[in-house]
Amino acid sequence: MLARPGFRLLAPRLRPEPQRIRKAVFPVGGLGTRFLPATKAVPKEMLPVVDKPLIQYAVEEAKAAGIEEFIFVTSPGKEAIRDHLAHSRQLEALLHERGKIAEAALLNSWLPDAGQVTFVQQPEPLGLGHAVSCARAHVGSEPFAVLLPDDLILAATPCLRQMVDAHADVGGNLVAVMPVPRSQVSRYGVIDPVLQQGRLIEASGMVEKPPAEQAPSTLAVIGRYILQPDIFQLLEAIEAGVGGEIQLTDGIARMISDHALHGFQFEGRRFDCGDKLGFLEANIAFALDRSDLGPGTMAMVHRYAQPRAEPAIGADIRPPATPDRIRARV
Secondary structure (H helix, E strand, O other): OEOOOOOOOOOOOOOOOOOOOOEEEEEOOOOOHHHOOOOOOOOHHHOEEOOEEHHHHHHHHHHHOOOOEEEEEEOOOOHHHHHHOOOOHHHHHHHHHOOOHHHHHHHHOOOOOOOOEEEEEOOOOOOHHHHHHOOHHHHOOOOEEEEOOOEEEEOOOOHHHHHHHHHHHHOOEEEEEEEOOHHHHHHOEEEEEEEEEOOEEEEEEEEEOOOHHHOOOOEEEEEEEEEOOOHHHHHHHOOOOHHHOOOHHHHHHOOOOOOOEEEEEOOOEEEEOOOHHHHHHHHHHHHHOOOOOHHHHHHHHHHHHOOOOOOOOOOOOOOOOOHHHHHHHO
16 A cells, blocks of 8 residues: 555554445435426426436435435425335336336336335435434444435446445445546535545545635545444534535544545546536436437437538528417418
């Protein structure tokens, strides 16, 4: 294991045997204001990428990582998430009657088993740290994962599966990171790296949304975490930070004296589906990745990427039809 130039070495830390990660928290209480008016009546987590809502991608990723208990921290107006996570027996039976067996399998095959899903209300939108703390009674005293559905990751091996495997070797707290341009670090939590081995980067600290000139690195934390349960006690004592919210980053940073912190440079491509352009790009990328949609999507992208031909000089350019002109043609 070699230190990168300029990295500071940390003192050796005794590490207990890592526990298996069985529980995952999904903070889904946000208002989704950047997608209004679409999110006026539909939770942003229910916005579809191709033909599945964001929340389903997150649940499928968690299942692939071996998660057995799914804890959703929600807010009023998010009933559609609960409905999507419930078995639809009537629709399933109707599809079977009509011979649509494949479609029926798509409805429920991805769902957690009975008794594995819990919903917790976040009474006020006080930040990610507060949302995670609302799950304390259901997480208990074992390490757990946190998945933000806004961050969608296209990878051969699901991101959380990669992290669970890495966590089995290092324990402590583990956060997914990716390099970003320095001009963008003020949008993210950023780790202070010390030592790197492969995709694992030991860190001596974290800071939330630092100014570009003060950021300790350009390794930004994205919405996948594996955390020790000690975080709950710290989050209860933390005062509001950046943006007037209780920041999860602040709680993780305060744990470093007791628990090692590692960033994990996952294999795959992340899409910020809380951003309109990121959401559009995710739809294109996931469609291109599918054998049934890839060729057609590629042709469509090429068609729209072609420069539009300018009309010839003197061409007969007519104004768009008005209602009166349309009626005259009928």
